[in-house]
Amino acid sequence: MTDAGASRMPTLESYLSVLDSHLGGLSVDERRDILMETRSHVSERVARFPFPKVEDVLEQLGAPHVYARQFLRDDRSSRMTGGGTALRGLAHLVSRGWWSVPLLLVVILVYTLSLSAFAIGVVKLISPNDVGVWVRDVDGQRLLVHAGFNAGRGGIESLGYKLAVIAFAVALVTGFAATAFLRRLARTDAGITHSE
Numbered sequence: 041m042t043d044a045g046a047s048r049m050p051t052l053e054s055y056l057s058v059l060d061s062h063l064g065g066l067s068v069d070e071r072r073d074i075l076m077e078t079r080s081h082v083s084e085r086v087a088r089f090p091f092p093k094v095e096d097v098l099e100q101l102g103a104p105h106v107y108a109r110q111f112l113r114d115d116r117s118s119r120m121t122g123g124g125t126a127l128r129g130l131a132h133l134v135s136r137g138w139w140s141v142p143l144l145l146v147v148i149l150v151y152t153l154s155l156s157a158f159a160i161g162v163v164k165l166i167s168p169n170d171v172g173v174w175v176r177d178v179d180g181q182r183l184l185v186h187a188g189f190n191a192g193r194g195g196i197e198s199l200g201y202k203l204a205v206i207a208f209a210v211a212l213v214t215g216f217a218a219t220a221f222l223r224r225l226a227r228t229d230a231g232i233t234h235s236e
Contacts, residue, residue: 082097132225
């Protein structure tokens with residue numbers, strides 16, 4: 041580090057210290073991320089032509105309490121809207137380009153599994169003979185004849201209404217897992233937006 045860089049650091053450090061005190065309503069992780077991003081932003085700006093002074097870059101950011109307001113306002117609006125929503129997470133995933141297509145397909149597959157399991161549970165309750173798992177005894181062993189809708193191939197339906205319970209459990213777990221993943225993705229995206 042040069043002498044000029046060393047003499048600038050206390051100004052940046054004091055700015056970050058005051059900024060940190062005004063971000064008190066945020067979590068420790070959020071404050072740390074904002075401070076790191078602010079430090080990085082200032083360093084990048086100082087390194088670019090026409091090489092402004094740290095003080096000039098900080099002046100463009102505004103007073104620490106004013107600069108902090110945007111993060112506090114964004115955090116408040118995020119809390120009011122329930123933070124990251126699954127729809128925002130899906131939009132984030134779609135907007136990331138072709139590399140995210142496999143992940144998008146996995147999310148769609150998990151939601152499809154959830155909806156299919158839910159449909160199986162509902163049909164089992166409404167029309168128990170139209171969906172199930174049918175087995176047949178062959179030489180003392182139970183063999184699967186058919187699983188799914190409209191069996192009509194003979195055999196004994198082995199799960200009964202337990203199938204509805206299993207189907208609803210699968211629907212809940214997979215649906216909540218996919219939604220939680222998308223919400224986390226939306227919160228991550230919102231965190232990136234805050235710091236840019």
